[in-house]
Amino acid sequence: MISVAVMVVCLGLILAMHPMLREKRLEIQADPLTKAGERSTEDALRQLSIDFPRLTLGGFRGILAMVLWQNAEEAKNNRQWMELNSMYNVIGKLEPYFVTVYVFNAWNQAYNLSAQWHSVENKYEWVLEGLDHLYQGEQYNPGNPDIILEQAQMYFMKLGTSFERISYRQFWRDNIAHQYELQDGLTMKPGAKADEIKAFETHRKVRAYILRPEFNAELREDPANPAKRGYGIRVKGLNAAKPEETMDFQYGVSPFYFAYVEYRRCLASGQPTTTGRKVIDAFPAMSLRLWCRDDVYFCQTRIREMFADGPANGKIDDFDAKVFELRDCFRNVEVIAPKAVDEFALHLQRYPRNENIHRKHMFETLMVQAVGAAEHEMFEGLVRWQAEGRKMTPAARKHLEASLPKYSEAITATILFADKLYPIGENGANPDRADITKYAKALQERSDGVRKMLNAQPGEEVDWGFLRSETVER
Numbered sequence: 488m489i490s491v492a493v494m495v496v497c498l499g500l501i502l503a504m505h506p507m508l509r510e511k512r513l514e515i516q517a518d519p520l521t522k523a524g525e526r527s528t529e530d531a532l533r534q535l536s537i538d539f540p541r542l543t544l545g546g547f548r549g550i551l552a553m554v555l556w557q558n559a560e561e562a563k564n565n566r567q568w569m570e571l572n573s574m575y576n577v578i579g580k581l582e583p584y585f586v587t588v589y590v591f592n593a594w595n596q597a598y599n600l601s602a603q604w605h606s607v608e609n610k611y612e613w614v615l616e617g618l619d620h621l622y623q624g625e626q627y628n629p630g631n632p633d634i635i636l637e638q639a640q641m642y643f644m645k646l647g648t649s650f651e652r653i654s655y656r657q658f659w660r661d662n663i664a665h666q667y668e669l670q671d672g673l674t675m676k677p678g679a680k681a682d683e684i685k686a687f688e689t690h691r692k693v694r695a696y697i698l699r700p701e702f703n704a705e706l707r708e709d710p711a712n713p714a715k716r717g718y719g720i721r722v723k724g725l726n727a728a729k730p731e732e733t734m735d736f737q738y739g740v741s742p743f744y745f746a747y748v749e750y751r752r753c754l755a756s757g758q759p760t761t762t763g764r765k766v767i768d769a770f771p772a773m774s775l776r777l778w779c780r781d782d783v784y785f786c787q788t789r790i791r792e793m794f795a796d797g798p799a800n801g802k803i804d805d806f807d808a809k810v811f812e813l814r815d816c817f818r819n820v821e822v823i824a825p826k827a828v829d830e831f832a833l834h835l836q837r838y839p840r841n842e843n844i845h846r847k848h849m850f851e852t853l854m855v856q857a858v859g860a861a862e863h864e865m866f867e868g869l870v871r872w873q874a875e876g877r878k879m880t881p882a883a884r885k886h887l888e889a890s891l892p893k894y895s896e897a898i899t900a901t902i903l904f905a906d907k908l909y910p911i912g913e914n915g916a917n918p919d920r921a922d923i924t925k926y927a928k929a930l931q932e933r934s935d936g937v938r939k940m941l942n943a944q945p946g947e948e949v950d951w952g953f954l955r956s957e958t959v960e961r
Contacts, residue, residue, distance in 0.1 A: 552581040563595070566603065572596075572616070579623065589624025590637045593617040597645050607654045612685075614645050614655065615692050622696065632756040636767065639749030643774055646742035647781070653961060656781060660739030662693040666706055667717030669694065701752055702745060707735055725822065734822070738812040741819075743778035747771050765838050769845055772830030776848055779824045779855045782816040783862065783959045789813055790866055794873075795951035801877055810870055817863040824856035847907050854904045857897040858930065858958050864890035865937055872940075879940070887937050894934040897958075901927040929956035 555578050562571040575592045582588045597617030601610040621638045628634055646655045669690050697704050703723045706716040719737035722744070726732045750770040753760065760767065790813070793803050803809070831849045835842055868886030872879060901923065909920035936953025943949065 548581055552578055555581070563599070568600065568603075571600070575620065579620075583627040586624065586628055586631055586633050589621055589628075589634055593620040593624075593637060593641070596620060597641060607651050608658070610651055611655055611658050612689065614641070615689065617641060617645075618696065619692060622699075630756055632753050632758045632760045635749055635753040635756065636760050636762060639746050639753060639770065639774075642742045642746035642749060643770065643777075647746060647774075647777060656742060656785075658689075659693070659742050662690055663697060663739040664719050664737065665717075666690060666694055666719075667709065667715060669717065696745070702748055707737060725826070734819075736815065738815055741778045741781045743774045743781060747774035747778070750774060765841070768837060769831075769834050769841060772827055772834055772845070773848065775823050775827035775830060776852045776855075779820045779827060779852060779859065780959050782819050783855055783859045784957070784961050786813050786816050786859070786862055786866070787954075787958055790862070790869070791954045794869060795954040801873075803873065806873065813866060814863075817859055817866070820856060820859035821863075824852055824859070827852045847904070850900075850904045850907045854897070854900040855959055857893070857900040858926075861890055861893035861897045861930070861933070862958065864893050865933065868937075878945075879943070884941060887941055890937055891934055894930050894937070898927045898930045898934075901930060925956075926958050926960075929958045932956055933958065 555574050559571055559574040559578065562568075562574060575596070578592070579588055594617065597614045600616075601613035604610050604613070618638065618641050621634055621641065625631065625634050625638075646652070646659055649655065669687065694706075696702075697720060698706070704720040707719045707721045709715040709718050719735065719739060721733050721735050722740070723733045724730050725734055750767060754764070754767060754771070789809060793806075793809060797803055828849055831845050831852070835845060864886055868883045868890060871883040871886065875883065905920050905923035905927070908923060909917040911917075911920075932953045936950070939953075940949060
């Protein structure tokens with residue numbers, strides 16, 4: 488009888504407190520642009536999908552969730568991918584405010600499940616599924632620092648630095664650059680083929696991510712027809728000195744930009760996470776550093792494709808588009824590299840004990856900036872040489888000659904980075920030092936190749952071997 492009485496009292500308290508708790512939850516989850524508690528039809532349906540199983544299943548909800556966790560692991564081991572995805576969604580509905588559900592399952596999708604596929608395109612799809620799962624989790628746990636941190640890690644670790652990173656970065660850029668292929672972002676054209684449907688779904692997912700308010704981005708209009716949008720994005724706030732200034736990224740933007748924003752958002756929450764603040768505090772600067780390196784690597788690869796690996800007849804397909812794309816990337820390095828160095832300096836002011844770790848990264852950023860400046864000058868010379876029928880005109884010569892002192896500066900910056908990373912001690916040079924000095928050698932080859940072009944006789948064939956070596960890490 489005592490137990491029954493206690494149960495009745497507790498049930499009464501639950502019923503009395505439920506409206507108040509619901510109001511508090513709605514207040515926390517309310518869109519800051521609307522009044523607290525006002526919900527759209529979509530929000531109401533989402534809340535219903537959460538409340539219904541919680542109220543109808545009662546105490547059995549935990550048992551069902553536990554069974555589904557076990558079944559999900561079995562489905563993963565049996566490669567039942569669709570069933571697994573459905574189970575993850577159901578678990579999320581049963582435990583919507585349990586953050587680990589989203590963090591663990593998203594990690595599983597992006598890392599474990601993506602590894603089960605041979606095709607890089609399929610791997611990429613599963614990475615996006617993991618990212619999608621995290622953003623779903625943030626709908627029910629707005630501003631949760633662990634979810635935001637995992638989103639940042641997904642952009643940084645998986646899209647940016649994993650084994651498949653070169654392909655992932657290119658897919659991500661292309662998805663952003665081709666948003667115009669979506670019809671209003673909502674409908675698929677009739678009679679679409681399987682590969683077109685797949686591309687549509689990928690573009691649609693990426694659009695949902697890049698247009699989130701924290702990224703300060705909007706779809707860029709077609710220069711030839713301002714009414715059409717989706718030709719890359721326009722981002723505001725990258726220049727700290729001019730926060731209202733915008734930058735256009737017609738040909739896409741590196742995933743490291745999105746990592747940078749999410750890391751900063753995690754830090755701005757001021758709440759503890761599973762990773763120490765001392766570690767997270769350096770990652771905004773790390774994201775900008777790798778964004779610069781990513782763009783320089785992309786540029787050197789594309790320059791090699793255009794000239795060294797180009798067609799024998801000398802005609803380069805989509806020449807103008809490729810030129811504008813690389814100019815965008817070189818501009819990014821010019822703007823972002825100083826910002827990265829400033830971010831590292833601020834981090835070391837807050838955490839001076841990290842000096843030995845991140846001072847080296849500052850020197851690497853300065854190296855990449857110098858390499859980018861030299862490569863850009865050489866590229867402008869090659870562009871003018873190509874545009875004039877592969878002839879050494881005064882304009883081409885001017886840029887190629889201007890690249891030579893910049894290559895000298897880049898070589899100096901590379902050797903300085905090697906000295907900071909692997910200093911020469913009493914026992915001689917560290918064998919790992921060669922991993923950095925090989926880039927200085929490649930830069931010297933660039934400089935020598937440019938000199939040969941400048942001294943070549945009219946009509947003499949160009950030896951493009953100087954473009955073969957990489958000048959920065961991939």
